Amino acid sequence: SAVISQKPSRDICQRGTSLTIQCQVDSQVTMMFWYRQQPGQSLTLIATANQGSEATYESGFVIDKFPISRPNLTFSTLTVSNLSPEDSSIYLCSVWRGGTATYEQYFGPGTRLTVT
């Protein structure tokens, strides 16, 4: 498995402000993934954070709204900018971990964001 930590675990923010979420992994990984889980919904991939290059965003997600940094192979940040109530969600980072027989994706504990 993988040991992944996220900060903050939760936050309440006012609309129009921004929140930066940190994700730390216990060992080096090439790719880190950022997901959003809106209330009562499944997981939606926001972007893939690659060390040394720009993040790759999924359809419907843009860099201006969700800027991502990946300064090294164990750390990434996701910023949710210009917050609106629709951004109230759980934000999760994840990594793949495995060997020759298995290759599995593990999630951090998540950041619960409430926008008022």
Add this chain to the structure above:
Amino acid sequence: QKEVEQNSGPLSVPEGAIASLNCTYSDRGSQSFFWYRQYSGKSPELIMSIYSNGDKEDGRFTAQLNKASQYVSLLIRDSQPSDSATYLCAALTGTASKLTFGTGTRLQVTL
């Protein structure tokens, strides 16, 4: 659109019974499949992964994969109240290491 579909439930089973959770996927190129358990307010926890046709057992859990029918299932034997959670099915397709998730099935194990 590559999709993974699950019945949202709730699926209610009595304690000690077998819970059967089902998932279908649309992309025949999907290579690997994963079941996650998610308790309310928590992040998804990996239960099982399955890569080839057939059954894979791990304790009380059995994952079943049928690529011809594009069907994945998870059986939970001797269901316990602590198994009550939402179970997410996910498929890995393509070369970008991206998972596609189903909407999840909520399981309720009753006393």
